[in-house]
Amino acid sequence: MTIKRNPTRSVPIGSIQIGSGYPIAVQSMTATKTQDVAATAAQANALHEAGAGVVRIAVDSVKDAEALASIRKQTRANLAVDLQENFRLAELVAPLVDKIRYNPGHLYHHQKDKPWQDKVRFIIQQAERHDCAVRIGVNCGSVDPAKKEKYDPADSITPMLESALEHCEFLDSLGFSRYIVSLKDSDPDKVIEVNQRFARQRPDVPLHLGVTEAGMPPDGIIKTRIAFEQLISRGIGDTVRVSLTVPNNRKPEEIVAGRQILADISAGRVRSVVRLRRDQLNIISCPSCSRVENEAFVELAAEVKEMTRYAQQHAITIAVMGCRVNGPGETDDADLGLWCGPKVVNLKRGTEALGAFPYDQILGRLKQELDHLIAARTVGSS
Numbered sequence: 001m002t003i004k005r006n007p008t009r010s011v012p013i014g015s016i017q018i019g020s021g022y023p024i025a026v027q028s029m030t031a032t033k034t035q036d037v038a039a040t041a042a043q044a045n046a047l048h049e050a051g052a053g054v055v056r057i058a059v060d061s062v063k064d065a066e067a068l069a070s071i072r073k074q075t076r077a078n079l080a081v082d083l084q085e086n087f088r089l090a091e092l093v094a095p096l097v098d099k100i101r102y103n104p105g106h107l108y109h110h111q112k113d114k115p116w117q118d119k120v121r122f123i124i125q126q127a128e129r130h131d132c133a134v135r136i137g138v139n140c141g142s143v144d145p146a147k148k149e150k151y152d153p154a155d156s157i158t159p160m161l162e163s164a165l166e167h168c169e170f171l172d173s174l175g176f177s178r179y180i181v182s183l184k185d186s187d188p189d190k191v192i193e194v195n196q197r198f199a200r201q202r203p204d205v206p207l208h209l210g211v212t213e214a215g216m217p218p219d220g221i222i223k224t225r226i227a228f229e230q231l232i233s234r235g236i237g238d239t240v241r242v243s244l245t246v247p248n249n250r251k252p253e254e255i256v257a258g259r260q261i262l263a264d265i266s267a268g269r270v271r272s273v274v275r276l277r278r279d280q281l282n283i284i285s286c287p288s289c290s291r292v293e294n295e296a297f298v299e300l301a302a303e304v305k306e307m308t309r310y311a312q313q314h315a316i317t318i319a320v321m322g323c324r325v326n327g328p329g330e331t332d333d334a335d336l337g338l339w340c341g342p343k344v345v346n347l348k349r350g351t352e353a354l355g356a357f358p359y360d361q362i363l364g365r366l367k368q369e370l371d372h373l374i375a376a377r378t379v380g381s382s
């Protein structure tokens with residue numbers, strides 16, 4: 001299949017270029033603790049060897065930034081750093097990496113009185129000084145609150161889109177064009193729609209595609225494949241990540257899956273006539289990263305999938321997240337949500353917190369809630 005790609009500009013990231021003049025790059029993210037230098041360097045190298053064009057590492061503290069300096073010396077992978085709330089860390093990490101990712105929805109937590117424009121200007125100054133690219137990474141679970149307020153809560157797509165476009169315009173106004181954009185959601189249909197709408201307005205900006213919290217293989221790969229097939233076959237997408245909930249030693253499977261999907265699309269082996277079933281149980285779980293607060297999270301995600309099999313025929317979404325950074329926000333849209341702390345797992349029904357439970361009790365408690373929900377819906381529909 002010959003695919004005519006959108007005419008996106010080229011963005012150099014270390015030894016590769018992202019953009020329509022270059023092959024679509026596959027990337028991933030380390031899930032080890034960043035301060036565990038040996039494990040993180042080993043994982044970055046494993047991802048690089050599997051074919052990762054870029055390897056992203058989360059940095060949330062000065063200690064993480066110090067660890068990154070040692071990791072940098074131990075890998076030849078192109079490195080991206082994932083900044084969440086602490087935009088000031090850009091100054092420490094920019095000399096060490098090839099790309100900085102910031103999330104517009106996370107710029108509000110630190111130095112609340114400072115306008116976001118000043119924070120972004122600071123990040124861009126660091127990127128320019130140290131020869132880095134930038135990704136504006138918009139995520140469904142942490143959209144800029146000012147954008148969310150403007151729209152009907154049922155419309156989750158327009159606030160994401162507006163936030164991305166606003167940041168693009170701001171970077172343009174600074175004369176900085178070495179940036180790419182991502183718009184991620186856990187629902188492949190929303191990923192398709194928001195990226196199509198963005199690409200119509202900004203066909204020049206390279207897009208990083210991904211379905212966030214896609215979950216465990218094979219379901220996580222299937223959800224991602226559906227979105228990638230629809231977008232890439234329309235010429236949209238310059239780099240991709242397949243986010244999978246897998247143990248650390250299996251992280252390179254994200255790269256293998258991404259490469260396979262791209263190879264299948266270019267050979268015309270597409271399967272997305274099969275839409276995701278909307279009348280069935282949907283488990284979403286984050287791919288884990290260095291912010292996971294208890295490694296039991298990956299096992300818990302698998303146990304939730306196993307325990308809930310009996311509810312397969314019910315249109316219920318359960319989200320399982322690994323940490324407090326994105327867990328509380330990204331479980332809001334699920335019918336039932338779990339986000340993992342160091343010792344306890346927090347349980348939610350929609351946006352309502354139901355309490356925190358030890359790891360060995362959470363499955364029983366989740367089952368109770370699931371049974372209530374099924375019973376309530378059965379009564380409601382009879």
Ligand code: SF4
Pocket residue numbers: 286287288289290291292293321322323324325326327
């Ligand atoms: S929810 Fe937390 S642990 Fe999971 S991928 Fe997102 S930031 Fe990482």
